[in-house]
Structures are given as C-alpha cells and as structure tokens.
Amino acid sequence: MLRIRLFDERASKMVKRGYIPGTVHTSIGQEAQVVGACMALAKGDHMTGNHRSHGHPIGMGSPLGPLMAELVGKATGVCKGKGGSLHLADYEVGSLGESGITGSSIPIAVGASLSAQVLGEKRVAITFFGDGTANQGVLYESMNLASAYKLPVIFLCENNFYALSTPSHTVTGGRIVDRASGFGMPGVRVENGQDVIAVYNAVREAADRARRGEGPSLVEVMTYRFREHSEGLRINVDYRNAEEKALWTSRDPIILFRDLLIEKGIATADEMDAIDAEIEQEVEDCATFALESPDPDVSVAFEHLYTDDYKLENVL
Ligand SMILES: Cc1ncc(C[n+]2csc(CCOP(=O)(O)OP(=O)(O)O)c2C)c(N)n1
Numbered sequence: 132m133l134r135i136r137l138f139d140e141r142a143s144k145m146v147k148r149g150y151i152p153g154t155v156h157t158s159i160g161q162e163a164q165v166v167g168a169c170m171a172l173a174k175g176d177h178m179t180g181n182h183r184s185h186g187h188p189i190g191m192g193s194p195l196g197p198l199m200a201e202l203v204g205k206a207t208g209v210c211k212g213k214g215g216s217l218h219l220a221d222y223e224v225g226s227l228g229e230s231g232i233t234g235s236s237i238p239i240a241v242g243a244s245l246s247a248q249v250l251g252e253k254r255v256a257i258t259f260f261g262d263g264t265a266n267q268g269v270l271y272e273s274m275n276l277a278s279a280y281k282l283p284v285i286f287l288c289e290n291n292f293y294a295l296s297t298p299s300h301t302v303t304g305g306r307i308v309d310r311a312s313g314f315g316m317p318g319v320r321v322e323n324g325q326d327v328i329a330v331y332n333a334v335r336e337a338a339d340r341a342r343r344g345e346g347p348s349l350v351e352v353m354t355y356r357f358r359e360h361s362e363g364l365r366i367n368v369d370y371r372n373a374e375e376k377a378l379w380t381s382r383d384p385i386i387l388f389r390d391l392l393i394e395k396g397i398a399t400a401d402e403m404d405a406i407d408a409e410i411e412q413e414v415e416d417c418a419t420f421a422l423e424s425p426d427p428d429v430s431v432a433f434e435h436l437y438t439d440d441y442k443l444e445n446v447l
C-alpha cells in the first residue's frame with residue numbers, strides 16, 4: 132500500500148513538473164481496496180484495470196522502475212513507452228491492461244476467464260472499474276455472459292462515491308451490489324474498503340468460488356480518493372465538502388493497517404519506519420531510472436502494434 136501511495140505521490144509531482152505527459156489519476160486513499168484484492172489472487176491469475184490503475188500492477192508485484200518509465204514515456208517502460216499512465220500492462224504479473232476508455236477492459240477480463248475455462252486451467256480473472264463506469268452497458272453484457280457460462284471472473288467495483296465531479300447517488304439507481312442478483316451471481320459489499328483485510332476476505336471468497344468452478348461474483352468496495360480526479364490538468368473544481376474529506380482522510384488505510392500491525396505485536400514502530408525508508412528509496416530510484424532512461428527511437432514506432440507472430444492463418 133505504501134509503494135502505491137509513494138509511487139502515485141511521485142507521479143503527481145512529476146506530471147505537474149511536465150515530466151509525465153497528459154494527466155495522471157492516482158489511487159491515493161484507495162490503496163486498501165487495490166491491495167486487498169490483488170493479494171487475494173494467485174500467481175497465474177489475470178487482472179484488468181481502468182484509468183486509475185497505477186496501483187493495480189504494483190499490487191500484483193510489478194517492479195516500480197519500468198512502471199514509472201512508462202508514465203514518462205521512456206523506452207524502458209513496461210510497454211516500451213507507448214502506453215503511458217492510461218495503458219499500463221505487465222503480462223509478467225498477469226496485468227492484461229488498463230484503459231482510458233472506461234469500461235473497455237471489463238470484457239477483456241471476461242475473455243481471460245473464458246480462456247481459463249476452455250483450456251481447463253484453474254486461474255481466475257478480476258476486473259476493476261469505478262462506480263461511474265458501473266452504469267455502462269458493457270458491464271451488464273459481461274456479467275450476463277460470465278454468469279451464463281459460469282466463468283471464473285470477479286467484477287470489482289471501486290466505489291469512491293464520485294465519477295469525476297458527479298456524486299454517484301445522483302446518477303445511480305439502487306445499490307450497485309444489488310445488481311449481482313439480477314445476473315444470478317453473489318454480490319458482496321465491503322462497507323469499510325479502507326480495511327485491507329476486509330477487502331482481502333471478500334475477494335478471496337470470490338476467487339475461491341471461481342476456482343471451484345462456481346462462477347463469477349460482484350464485489351463492491353466503498354472507498355474514497357484523497358486527491359483530485361486527475362492531476363496535471365490544472366482544473367480544480369471543488370465539489371466535495373471539507374467535512375466529508377476530513378472524515379475520510381481520518382481513515383487512511385495505510386495508517387489504519389500500520390496501527391493494527393503494531394497493536395497486534397506483529398511489527399514494531401521502528402520496523403514500520405524501516406519499511407517506510409526502504410520504500411521511499413525504492414520510489415526515489417524508480418523516478419531516477421525513469422528520468423535517466425532513453426526516449427523510444429522513432430524506428431520502433433510501428434513495432435508491437437500486433438503480436439509478433441500475427442499470421443492470418445492463425446486467426447482464421
Ligand atoms: C467511455 C468513457 N466515457 C467518459 C470518459 C471520461 N471519464 C474519464 S474518468 C471518468 C469518471 C469515471 O468515474 P468512475 O468510474 O467512478 O471511476 P473513478 O474515476 O471514480 O475511479 C469519466 C467520465 C472516458 N474516459 N471514457
């Protein structure tokens with residue numbers, strides 16, 4: 132969780148200084164929801180993220196250097212500098228991709244789960260999407276197919292109460308979690324999405340069920356982003372009141388978990404401080420690696436548009 136926090140804080144600084152092109156959407160405040168879910172998966176499982184997904188490959192175990200280099204658009208980036216913040220993918224850890232087009236990566240996870248079923252492999256797939264995205268039709272086509280075929284996939288709604296500046300309750304009929312029953316799948320809502328263990332338990336149950344061949348689940352996690360919708364755009368509209376923000380920042384998932392570990396005698400404050408220092412250095416190093424890496428050469432602009440062994444006869 133701390134890796135995600137410090138990585139995103141650094142990305143936020145770098146976009147404002149012009150090192151990262153465009154804008155970045157951080158998961159600052161939502162780390163428990165990301166990490167609790169990723170930790171409940173196993174090696175070989177697949178994941179798709181969304182526009183707010185630097186943290187998801189980190190949660191799956193991606194090294195930070197190639198991720199930061201990707202944000203900066205460098206040749207050493209995890210997608211060779213061609214994806215950027217909105218299109219990270221790291222197949223090494225099962226991260227199939229993220230997308231700036233909200234909802235578009237949901238059916239990709241369903242496809243991954245279909246391949247697991249067809250090939251008889253025990254892996255599961257998870258897809259992360261926001262509360263705003265939950266109102267797009269593609270989610271329901273995906274949930275329907277997954278349920279009809281009993282696919283090993285988990286639909287995880289990251290409900291941070293807003294889609295950009297639109298409060299979720301003004302555009303959402305009923306509770307998102309209740310939509311699961313319409314598709315004949317279990318739905319569970321994690322009310323305290325700032326508690327990494329609560330998220331882990333809910334996703335673990337869904338993953339175990341999927342692995343047993345019992346089909347998909349919907350998990351809705353209630354959480355909150357501490358920062359702006361996206362950073363680097365120089366747009367700052369105040370649509371959340373100070374009281375609400377203060378309430379949620381008092382429930383910082385990293386501090387809650389740190390306190391829990393110390394209280395239970397699992398770690399001492401000194402040990403936790405040592406972890407902080409280690410990760411601060413890791414993030415420092417990843418930024419240096421990104422900034423010092425070469426830009427992609429223009430000669431590779433048309434490489435990797437298709438899979439290298441793309442042949443028509445393999446597709447038909
Ligand atoms: C298909 C599509 N429509 C609109 C947008 C613009 N857009 C980007 S993020 C966003 C809000 C998404 O809200 P939510 O799904 O709740 O995710 P959050 O940003 O809160 O994590 C919108 C409308 C987009 N990228 N893609």
Ligand SMILES: [Mg+2]
Nearest residue numbers: 261262293294
């Ligand atoms: Mg949202």
